[in-house]
Amino acid sequence: VVALDQDVTVEVSDIVADYSSMGDMTVLEGEVLPANTQLNVTIDHFFTNSGLRLLGGVIQVRLHTDVETYDLDSQNQRIWSNSSTQWFSLSSGEIKNALLNLPEGISGEVDFWLEARTSEDWNLLFNTQPSEFMLNGEGPTLLSVSPSHDAYVNEEDQRVVSFNFHDVGGFSTEYLEAFVWIEARDDGDSSSPADGIAQRDEYKAATLYIDQNTNLWTINLSVNDSINDDHQWVRVLLEGTDVAGFALPESTPDVGHIRWESRTPQTSSIEEFEHLGNLMAQNITRIEPSRDFGWKLVTFDPNGINDISEIRIQLGNDSQLGLKYTVSTNICASFDERLIVDTSRCVAEVIDGRLHLEVWAIADWSLGPSGLDDGAVEVKVIDQDGVMTTSLANRWSLQRNLVVEVTSIVDQDGPVTQLIVADSSVMAGDHLNLTGYIDHLLSGTPYDGVLNLQWRGKILGELWRGGTAVTVEQGQLTYSIPTPTKTGLVKELEISLWDPLGLEKVASVDIPEFMLDGEAPELLSSNMASVVSRFHLESVDIGVNVREGQGWSAPLTLTCQVRSLDVEWDAVTLNRNYTTVFDGNTMFSFTFDFSELGDPSTLPPQASLACWAEGSDDSGWSLVSAGGNSDLDPWLITNLNSIGPDLTLEAVEMSSEIVEGETVRLSFSVVNAGESLPIPFNASIEIVQG
Known part of the structure; x- marks a missing residue:
């Protein structure tokens, strides 16, 4: 694959003139050329990347001559005189020489540049940065002055004033004079009033000096403007011609060839x-x-x-x-x-x-x-x-003091929300939510900005500390301090506020001792075997032991249900507070009455009692169990035994045959082979024939 070279450079490779102020006919940057000078402009074009010549296609160019003259408009701005050639075509692959004449009757700084265009599918590259030279078409050309026009400069008793001209013929004091108008000295010095406007008859003659460097001529004179007050003006006017008789650039007395404003140095x-x-x-x-x-x-x-x-x-x-x-x-x-x-x-x-x-x-x-x-x-x-x-x-x-009011320190994580007071139990990993208000002490205005929050305490003798930058808005401080995942008593905890650099303590608050709980309470397995009789469901005692070393004060919920494969009685739920604490175990006692929920005699032999517990310790940890602890996987399952009264009928005798309408005497004995039955009962006998 060969990439197409579509970049074409069009450039002015050389400019020569039929007159030169610098010896060589080649036009150089900054050179001075007379009016109507003929320029021979060499224009080349080629492929930018390869340097090869073009074999076809049309490229057109035109040349621009822009002259910034020394004539001024109504706004005292220099006037531009711009001209351009017609578009003309370049012969493909050939160097083009174009002739043109510089303007007549004007002088100034010339910007000479080339513009190119084409209808081909090329990317034309041409430099619009102009060639710059000077055009001398009206005799002496004033190049620069010192001080610059309208400058505001310090007063001097021997100020050197300079005019820099380009002129082929040059100057002589025989044909040139200088005049100076100093406002403090000359304004109103003639028949005209003192109005700040320079009149010709108010000017005073001054001695001038001429220096030459080829066609560059410098006219110097010395002016003492120390007599002026601040913001008063000085003007210098030149009159005469160069030695060839060309007149100097015109200027009126009220303007002058040079004008500046005297400055009396003063501080603010x-x-x-x-x-x-x-x-x-x-x-x-x-x-x-x-x-x-x-x-x-x-x-x-x-x-x-x-x-x-x-x-x-x-x-x-x-x-x-x-x-x-x-x-x-x-x-x-x-x-x-x-x-x-x-x-x-x-x-x-x-x-x-x-x-x-x-x-x-x-x-x-x-x-x-x-x-x-x-x-x-x-x-x-x-x-x-x-x-x-x-x-x-x-x-x-400077008033740096603040007043801090801590409104609350609350554990709001997890199921337990609580103020941190003495002997509180906090789940390890929870956050201590700190809220407070901070005001500037003397002004009473709310503090806005950053402070450094630090906390430092001990857990089982080990250091617990931390810190962070907090932003206080409208005096309100809020931050959640994370607690470590440890278990133990938190002692000597101090929460303090420092300046953002951590160098000066602003305020501090001591937190009461509290317990940090990092372990969930464990529901211990029950040693209850098959000691529950289906015939004694009116009072079933169940004990629950929970291993919890940090504190449990809430009720425990225990749910029990009589169930078998075919039959399930309604579940019964009880809530009880603990009865005692011994050796790190919190003990609960429950008594259930299932007597009204069903007929125990209809329960199948495999019927059992199932129980599961719910609760949480003071820090919010939920109860856990090494085994199951739910409806589907109960903590306790114990089979119901059949211990109870066992009644049978023995020695059943009838006095005669059973004849419809006749009276028959029936006798029998009720024998209890099980537990005694302390309550009376009725026996029903049903005769079934067939």
Whole structure:
């Protein structure tokens, strides 16, 4: 597979002129060319990646000549004069030489560049970065001046004023003169009033000096403008021609060939300094950790607001503590990490020539009182003329103290919800849910921010500790402390709050001793054998032992049911509190009455009594059993025996044959082969014939 090369480079490989100010006919960057100079432009084109020539296709180009003249529009901006050739085609694979003449009657800086187009499926690459040179079409061309037009520069008693010209013929003091107008000296010095507008008859002649470097000519003169007040003007006017008789660029007396504004160096001043945020009293800022505070100030610079480079507000006579505003970037920042600037509330605007600055910050917990001069503020306005410093005292107070109220510590995990009090039993792995309120001590305002929560205690002599950062919102503290998966008495547990760096304890609370339970209560197997008679179901005693070392105070639920393969009586459920605790075992006693649920004589021989238990210890652990403990897999299954009364009829005799309508005497004996029967009973005899 061969990739198609569709990138085609079109470029100007050479430009030569029929005149050159630098000797060689090749046009160089920055060269000065006369008006109407003919340019011979060499244009090449080829495949970009391979460098091969094209064999076909149409590419069109045109040439642009853009001249930035020295003529000014109504807005005192230089005027552009732009021209372009018609589109013309390049011969495939051949170098093209195009001829054109530079404009006449104008001078200025020329941007000369090429533009290309095609209808072929090519990607044309051509450089739009122009070749730059100077066009001298109107005699002397003024290249630059010093000071620059409308500059605002410090007054000098010997200022060197320079004009840089390009001119082929050059200059001579015989044909050229310089005149200076200094507002403080010359305004109103003629018949015209002092109106700040330079008149021709107010100008004074000045000595000029001429220096030459080929076609570059520099005209210098010395001006003393120290007599001017701040913001007064100086203008310099040149009159005459070059030696060839070409006139200088025109300028009117009220404008001048050079004009600048005299500057009397002065430092800035602070006109207002206002406290923002939480105040202790008028003009005293309360600084509290994680709370915002700020200042608003108004500053004025007689030389102009643009002179100001930076405003610094230093606190506590600590050169590293404070806030600053940088004018060039329009950014507020802090000196170090102890203050955190709220950049969204850094507002600077110029109103009536004055800089109004509002800056806000938040005090970090790393801001401590050590080494600080409490209340001291030093405001510095830095401008190009120096530093204006204003020192103030008793303008702020650092208040770090907090008041903490712990409202509750609750175990809300699992089936048991409880306040943590003395001798509570908590399931291991549960969380201690801490809630409380935190306010700034002196202001009483809710705390907002981060604190470091730590806990430290002992379990069976082993250290239990931990910590984390917590976020307090509107003064409300909530956090769930995880407990370890251990069993034992928790002692000497302290929950404390520290600053975010963990260096200073803010508050602490002692937690009463409580039991941490890491083991579920075990339902011990029953030693109850087949001791329950189906004939004594009116009072069945069942004992339950639970191994629980940490505490059980809730009732135990025991459900029992008489059942067989064919018959199931209704289940009976009882709830009982424990009767005693012995050797780590919690003991329960239950008495069931099944006598009203069915006829025991109809129960099959394999009938049994099944029981299962439900309950949980004080920490919420549910009852477990090494064997079964459910309806389908009972904890206790005991067969029902048949111990009880065993009645039979013996020695049954009849006095005569049974004849319908006759009286027959029947005698028999009732024999009890089992338990005695203390209650009377009836015997029924049914004669069945057949």
